[in-house]
Amino acid sequence: MSLEARLEPILEQVQKPARYIGGELNSVVKDPSRVSVRYALCFPDLYEIGMSHLGMKILYSIKNKREDIWCERVFAPAADMEAKMREHQIPLYGLESLEPIAGFDFIGFSLQYELCYTTVLNMLDLAGLPVRSKDRKSLAPIVMAGGPCACNPEPLADFVDLFVLGEGEEVNLELIDLYKQAKEEHWSKEEYLRRASHIPGVYVPSLYQVTYREDGTVREIVPLDGAPARVTKRIIQNLDRVEFPESFVVPFIDIVHDRSMLEVQRGCIRGCRFCQAGFIYRPIRDKRPETLNRDALNLSRTSGYDEVSLTSLSTSDYLGLEELLDQMLPWTEEQQINIALPSLRIDNCSEKLMAQIAKVRKSGLTFAPEAGTQRLRDAINKNLTEEEILSTCRAAFRSGYTAVKLYFMIGLPTETMEDVAGIADLAQKVVDTFYRMPEKPKGKGVQVTVSVSCFVPKPFTPFEFEPQDTPEQLREKQKHLLAHVRSRKISVKYHDSDTSVLEAVLARGDRRLCPVLESAWRAGSRLDGWGEHFSMERWNQAFAQHGLDPAFYAHRRRDYGEVVPWSHLDYGVSRRFLIAENKKAWKSAVTPNCRERCSGCGAAALYSDGEVKPPCKK
Ligand code: SF4
Incomplete structure (x- = not known):
């Protein structure tokens, strides 16, 4: 029975079956016998998220413009669909052909946020493939990944065959052309990866050996088999x-x-x-x-x-x-x-x-002051004064806007409780600005939504050296902010601090986290970005099982001279510049x-x- 026929009765039993059927307007269907490369473009999150991502649309279009390539979309199934797929042994398939992706030439993941990593493993497993790169012996499928998280891909080093650093439009096609040569000349997977590592912007983690010091930090990253010592991103x-x-x-x-x-x-x-x-x-x-x-x-x-x-x-x-x-x-x-x-x-x-x-758009307006006081806005280099914020809001109110959404972060380096209270003060000033305007829209109130996320230190930023606040510190700050909100015109929304800690661990993690990731996934973690699926307890058990402490990754200050897990990757901006910017932040x-x-x-x-x-x- 075809996969399509086996799918039919299942689709009646899951939510939003349209996620899983393909056939949408402008989706590309080709004759498989007339293409030489099949590519599964995977987004490790639900259809609604992946379908909204511009990068996916660009890569889908660029590949499908070539007659010899058929690129299909693949998204993570929701929990109900995953259960049905496992129960009926339906492997992960491409939405255009409804054929299993295990038989494709490439499986390429878009890594937009760290909390999708367990979903990458889950999708490989649903496809019927071993999750570890070394256990997938044949040339096809090559499992690759790109996107912003590829700037420190080390927590995925054991699972993904190669990473694309930077912008993918050109390098994706170069990798496909090399693969066509590999197929014609019957190269092994190792031979393909070795040659791919010489394409600018391509990082093959298995070609680098990482050693560690007794204090747990990285000692050295050594390229093997002629791989370049430094991999520079593509633009x-x-x-x-x-x-x-x-x-x-x-x-x-x-x-x-x-x-x-x-x-x-x-x-x-x-x-x-x-x-x-x-x-x-x-x-x-x-x-x-x-x-x-x-x-x-x-x-x-x-x-x-x-x-x-x-x-x-x-x-x-x-x-x-x-x-x-x-x-x-x-x-x-x-x-x-x-x-x-x-x-x-x-x-x-x-x-x-x-x-x-304002001629075409009358809904809410969003701005991101990020910090409540001028001192902290200067420390984070958000070159923005209170007067600029208020005068822009005034202009927006004059054009008819009555709802403003303000994005802030707590836990930023150098932050004090005064800065946290400053968030409430700034929101109040926006409210006051509206009511003091003689020309404010008649009969209308203003609504200010304050959305507060937790700071996560990320590689290749001037704050990559900084410790993240602990969840206790973050919760204290959340309470402090709420205590300072005085108007019912202001509503405050928070992001969860546990997921921010895991994000910090994975963002600056090394390849010793690979077994932790695998254990968390085997214990049930997937779709970690969704509150209903996330369990910090499951992750903490996985860390303990492998003798690693999340605090080492999330809450530790790094010396400027420390070898970091991404030291061999080059995104253009120099480390010297990042250090200088970090020092300026503290002043x-x-x-x-x-x-x-x-x-x-x-x-x-x-x-x-x-x-x-x-x-x-x-
Ligand atoms: S080189 Fe100069 S202008 Fe270019 S991104 Fe860097 S700081 Fe900006």
């Missing part, structure tokens, strides 16, 4: 010349971001010291407004969405924004398409820009953004000569 030099999807797969069910998405720029000029994305995606590269307007028109023609989102790490820093909106507003207004700007920075939204976006000294003045972080070296000139290369 796309010119975003206007790289392929962007002409269509998106349109889901049958609601997903988190069900809209067209444009990527207006990559990288960020800011350098907020806690923000990993702000450092690992450097340098900044803009797309031209004409390219973006063309992409938006394509997507609206093929996908029928009534909303288009202009995404990037800080969209209001995109120099072409007003020009782009000038090009897009006439046709989007005519077609009643909403333009969404999800990552606005508070200080540089001009009133013209506010007026432009609450700020660093200007890349457009004001280049601070020589090192990322400019990622450009090859003769290419586009970013702020780094005037």
Whole structure:
């Protein structure tokens, strides 16, 4: 019986069966006999999350544009579907062909957050494959992974054959071409991986030996078998010349971001010291407004969405924004398409820009001051004053907004209880600003939502050296903040501190965590990012079983000279720069953004000569 026929009775018994059937508008179906490479593009989370991710859409489109490659989507099944699949021995399959992915040439995971790691293991197991790389002997399938977490992939080193560092558009195709040669010439998997390690941006963990000191820190990372001593991430030099999807797969069910998405720029000029994305995606590269307007028109023609989102790490820093909106507003207004700007920075939204976006979007406005006091905002290099925050809110209120969402973090390095109370004070000032405005919208109140997450120190940031607060300290700070909220117009939302600790452990972990990860998964951990599935107790048992202490990874300060598990990986920004930035944080000294003045972080070296000139290369 075909897998499709075996699936049918099961789908009647699970929630949201449309997650598991494929066949959506714009999904790509090819004749398997006419392609030479089958690629399973896996997102280790539920369909609704993975289908919302722009990187998945880009890689899906780039691969499927090639006639010799068939790329299919694979998402993690929810608990009810997983139970049915295991009960009926249905292996993990690609959504386009409904064929088992164990028979594909590549299985590629997108690693967007650390809490997906157990789900990676679970998906390999559901596919019917051994989870450990060394136990998968044949050339196919090659298990690879990329995305931001690949900047310290060590906790997954025993499971994944190779990692792609940086941007995947070009290197994915280079890996596939090498694989075609490997198939033709009957290479072993080891031979393929050895040769792949010489493609810039490709990291093969089995080709590096890691030794440790008695105090538990890394002593040395030694390349083996001719592998490069340092692996440097890949970047796309010119975003206007790289392929962007002409269509998106349109889901049958609601997903988190069900809209067209444009990527207006990559990288960020800011350098907020806690923000990993702000450092690992450097340098900044803009797309031209004409390219973006063309992409938006394509997507609206093929996908029928009534909303288009202009995404990037800080969209209001995109120099072409007003020009782009000038090009897009006439046709989007005519077609009643909403333009969404999800990552606005508070200080540089001009009133013209506010007026432009208010034409199409009247829902809540979100800003991220991150810290409640000026001293702490300076320490984290969030170059933002209270007056800038309040005047932007005033401008937003004048344009008709009545709901503001403010993102903050607690547990930031150098933070005191005064800084924590400052979060409530700042939210109160936003409320007061609304009520003091003579021209405030009549009959309407204001709603300020304060969303508070816990700081997680991440590799390749100036705070990679810092200890994370313990859960007890974080809970104390949460209580302190609540005690200072005085208005019912302010609501406070928290993130769970236990998951933040696990995130900190995995983010800066080494490969000794691989057995811990496997034990936690075997004990039932998967979909750890979902509160209903997460169990810190299960993880603590796994740490104890392997004699490792999570506090060593999460709550320990690192010396500037320590060899870290990612010391052999290079994301452009130099360690010297990160150390200098860390020292400046402790003096609450700020660093200007890349457009004001280049601070020589090192990322400019990622450009090859003769290419586009970013702020780094005037
Ligand atoms: S090299 Fe200069 S301009 Fe380029 S990302 Fe680094 S600090 Fe910014």
